Amino acid sequence: MAENNSMPPHRFNIVLIGIFVGISFYVADIIIDVFVFRSGTLIKEILDPTNHEIWMRTSVLLLAVVFSIYIQILIKRIQKIGERAETAEKFLNSIVDNIPNMIFIKDANNLRFIRVNHCGEKLLGLMSKDLVGKNDYDFFPESQAEFFTRKDREVLKTGVELDIPEEVIDTATMGRRWLHTKKVPVLDDNGKAIYLLGISEDITENRQAEIDLKKTEIRFHTLFDAAADFIFVIDPDGIILEANRYACERSGYEKNAIIGQNIKIFFTKESQDTCDCNFPVLRERGYSLADIEFVCKDGRILQLECMATGVPDESGTFKTFLLVQRDVTDKKKAEEEILRQQREMAHVMRLSTMGEMASGMAHELNQPLTALVSYCATAMQLARGIPSLPEGYLEILERASEQAQRAGSVIRHLREFIKKDSHNKTQLVLDDLIQSVIEFISWEIKDSGIRLTFLGGANEREAYVGKVQIEQILINLIRNSIEAIRQEGIADGRVDIASRLTEDGMIEVSVADNGPGIDPSVSSKLFEPYQTTKEAGMGLGLSISRSIIESHNGKLWNDQQRQPGALFYMSIPACD
Template structure:
């Protein structure tokens, strides 16, 4: 029988097995190829933490020559059995169903590991899947990639040889076909698990830039579902500012100019926010080398970027704060004994940037002799660890030879054993502050001396009006000890009649409505006596302007007030005497004024007598005559009462007075004398004048004196008319007496108001002097002005309340 006839059935039986083996080889090669593109490696374990798979181009850097670890416990691979090691602990957390991350040092390189539970088709945990990324330098990662490629090629060669051998033994391995197919399905499942459960974003992108497939990590990273990401393009996912660079990287990859690329790239989250990623991408080709698609790995580095930005912001804020504070900086290398001095540090001492080198003596040699020892002692104490900070104020010599006050602060940096090896700090020019403090100290000392040793009584008063501090003069003035006064308020020692005004003004000054006030008031002494004082009060304010204390300066004026009272009595007596003298001078006019009602009374009385004697008296006629007699008697009584009121003696009594009424009374008093001299009195009064606080009799005396002077000045004049005006101003009432007389001689001027100065041959020269005194006692002014044509106008004003 021909040999071909014998071998043909065997070849037919071996063909399916060979095809399955070839499919398995291609799929595993494909899986190895895809995993080899990951910048790290992947491994899986069963539930006993035995390694079942290790794949990835990063393995050659840590365990490339020890494949026997497969099937062994993970600790055999890690080189440690410590259950508390981060990597073993992370595996245990993954077995409990939790994702875990850790870092692992392998062969001098640092890897970032992410572990997830590996689940079977029914969802139960079948082991652990882990992925590690080399986070060492990029060049080392590229070298590891090349090594991984070589290892992969070697393994592919080994697998190819094994498959050739298997092909030769197909007849003996037909029974193993089902196992091979199961292994293929398991391999595909492992790849799917590795892709879907990878802790970083992964995507397969077709050649026109649209996503073919992506894992859950990428979807969560960008806020989309996996279905929403399919067919997305770079232009839709990358900010416009980054799009050109991203497209250029992809073009170079597809053109074969690079095998892969890595870049920090921004992506747009579905919510619109920016996600920073470390992106690596490589090109997947078919067996003939034709490009199929690209695979991209995206690691979320947003937190790191935010931390870097926060650091930059912090550094910028620190730089701005230092510049804003206008402080100089210094940095002392203790071990090298070299110091860095910033340009501002040098400028504070008047030096240019190129002056003052790194020698600390440049600072030490400038210390004021009196401050050098304390500064050194403070520095040494801080370096020994006795003081937590170095902070000291001292004087240091400026380049112009003067000394400046500075505040130096610093902090030492120490090694693990506590030895300082570096110290840095700042220098602040506080010369102006120290000068202000010195001026304040001197001011406080002056205030203390004035307060404690001054001749005036002084007191500090709280917001509740209680005495907080008093000096010895105040105590002697009131007869109290300091302790006794400090228990009182100023209301306790103020005369009741003066308290209302004092309290009102104190409230205004504490409220900031007035800056200060000055009043004359009475205090009640401890023995019960009264003293007059002049009080000047203001407030002491805090930094924000709020009142802290009231301060009062008290001058005793009891003797002066007694002298004033005596002077007032004397003035009143003198004014009364002048009024008596005035009425004496007006006696003829008074007699003439009384003669009219007396003559009328006599006439009516004689008529009644005549009619009664004749027996022809009618009751109606007699009644009329008697009524006229009574009316004329009342008129005479009013004339006498008016003159009697004018002659009233006694202390001045201030009451509410209508100035128009005063002027009208004077007009009536002076009317007889004016008619006798041929002078007409005209009153031009502003209606509804507000009343003033005054002594009405004294005001009548002033107006009458001015009117009589005007009448006297117009004797033998033509026309002889006298006008009295009242005018209401903004804060005062003015009274003016205007004549057309001979006027005041220019050489007299203001002397006309001096005592014993007169233009009358028989005058005393006291009328105008007393009139001015009375007006000024009422808070007003009295003066005279020459009229444009002829005569003089005397004016006085009285303040409104």
């Protein structure tokens, strides 16, 4: 605290002193005139002075009184100035001591402390009286004292304020603290530094908070990038502010190609419309769910389940949004596969039911057909002994017998097809199998008006196959060609079947037609389940056919370049 420089509490009446001085001068003048100049007696000088003496003595008395009054006024003014200075000093001391930062003043010559405020005392754990007159080396470790002194010298030398963002100080009671310090030189009228003023803010808690915040940010970014989901941070306009590593790697885009773009440009048109509908709800409520189709850099489309959440600011307004999008592409495919299998299972169950019905019908029809063939044979035998029969009668009976035998053959083939052991493999000549299939569906071919040719070139080579399964595939391919030609209304429809033995020991069978061909958009997916070009087709025929051929270690494919018409190939290993 500053010393008290005010005037003493006792006061002298300067006016009375002045009067006393004037009277004393008056009496002294009388005594001098009487005893020195012997101008008269003492009584005469007192009672009968000359005019000159009266004027001179009265003037001196008045001057003494006036001067004393002036001196008293001057002293009172000085006292008031001192009181004001004392009040100002107390006010300044109060401000300095109540500032929540440490303030210290050092002598520029020896860098010893002259003044330290209350905050500095509390921070350092020392009283001001213990600090004043001492320097940094008296309180701090040598390394810290050297640092403080070096910075002090730098400020005093340059005469410029120095800002030290962070410095470490070991205190007596609070341990190690981190300070943000500013040091300012205090100059005299000649520009010479006479003091060093220091202001230090304790930033230990703020620094620790920043460290904790950085750790939190590191943990957040680690989790952000480690998440196996698409995560985006966007603004209210949909502009991407941040994207995690998984989103970049899965989509194929570089991070700098995503940041700053509108999230919608990565969606399909349908998903963009969904986004436009959901964004107002998201801005208002801060929450939204949607299924999104995301277009990758290579054109792949991913199915994403998107959950958007608003991040409110201090006022509760949503300024950013967190989009967590889970890739459910494989899940969707699995669900579709389950549905496909369920449909296929239902189809198989229907086929099984139809097989049971067909087996019963075949059994019931076989006996009357056998009887019909027998009756036709007996009728023809009896008719040959009757010469007067109408012309053509025997021919009609022969045709009826042929058709009955054909019907019986179809029934037997059907019963063989639906038998439980119909998948058993056997060794047979593939060209003969093809020929039997052609004969089996010859009535369909004749009814359609389509010309079918077969060019066998497998040199009677045998293959180890499931007879009924291969027949099923060939019938399916031939019927597909017939139906395609019929739908297109081609007058001179043609189906050409050929076989050959390849150099790698495979028997290759081709089925070609001059129909409308296969749409290129469908061709690449033709063998996938439920892909069909027929209006009422199930889309299982070619898929099942390929599975059967592959179970025979063979292949089934189509020539996508064939124009016009369609061309399918089937290859099966030939027996050694």
